[in-house]
Amino acid sequence: MADETRDERRTLVLTGASRGIGHATVKRFSREGWRVITCSRQDFSDDCPWPAGPEDHIRVDLSDQEDVGYAVSEIRRRLEANGSQLHALVNNAAISPKGEGGSRLDSIRTPMHMWRDVFQVNFFAPIILARGLFKELAKAGGSVVNVSSIAGSRVHPFAGTAYATSKAALAALTREMAADFGRSGIRVNAIAPGEIDTAILSPGTEKIVENIPLRRLGLTSEVADTIFFLCSGQASYVNGAEIHINGGQHV
Structure with a gap:
């Protein structure tokens, strides 16, 4: 007799779900029937379109290592509660601080405390989450x-x-993780978006678009489609790759 409490859906854990690429990714996976556990600095919003959002949202400050550790424990608890496996982890959350008036912070003017915060969110949180959820990812391939x-x-x-x-x-960590995690059947890849049309665009973006071969901004849905592909069986032999999503800007 089947366990009626077991959730047979494929499960995704996603950081930075509240807007932009993260928001589009949640909608893409939800549309395909996945369970999505979201992690964000913000509380869950009733305006968000996916089912079971309030029950599957974790408020976490990724700039705080202890809070990231709490998030790992909470994710495990929620997976175990209904027998779910973890099929994908998408490390999307990131911070990009600016100077006065939205100016670019270069290597001379960036305060050291800001370097630490940026690396904690953008670099250390992804590896802490991946290591913390290693067994769950390995079990599900x-x-x-x-x-x-x-x-x-x-x-x-x-x-x-x-x-x-x-x-x-x-990007370098992705390569190293692909080598290390791959031995346990976990694929690790990266995407590198270029200029994507989100709610907040920097002044002057239109000038960059003039030099992009496709002559337009990317859509968050296009990025979400690529993420979904990498997490699907269609990408079953893709490991250690970094896919450019920028309309040819990198060439």
Whole structure:
């Protein structure tokens, strides 16, 4: 007799779910019937469109290592409560602090405490979560997707130095994780979005678009589609890759 309390849906854990790429990713996976456990600094909003949102949302401050540890324990508890397996972890949350008037913070003017906060959220939180949920991912033959950035491979006019270097480190971490986690059947890949049309765009973005071969901004849904592909069986032999989603901007 089947266990009626067991949730047979595939399960995703996603950080940074409240807006932009994260929001689009939740909608994409929910549409495919996945259970989505979201992690964000914000409380769950009633405006959010996916089912079971309040029950599957965890408020966590990724800049606080202890809070990330709490999130790992809470995710495990929620998985165990109804016998779910963990099929995917998407490390999407990131911070990109600006100077006065939204100015770019370079390597000379970025305060050291800001470097630490940026690296904690953008780099250390992803590996803490992946290590903390390693057994759950391995049991399901799961997948990890790290959201890097085009800023990780070139000086960007808006993204600050701390953000850019944290994303470069995350891309390198993806390679190392693919080698280490792959032995346990866990695939680890990264995506590197370019200029994506979100609610908050930096002034001057239209000038960048002029030099993008496709001559337009990317859509959050296009990024979400790529993340879904990497977490699906269609990408079952893709490991250690970084996929550029930028309309050819990187060329």
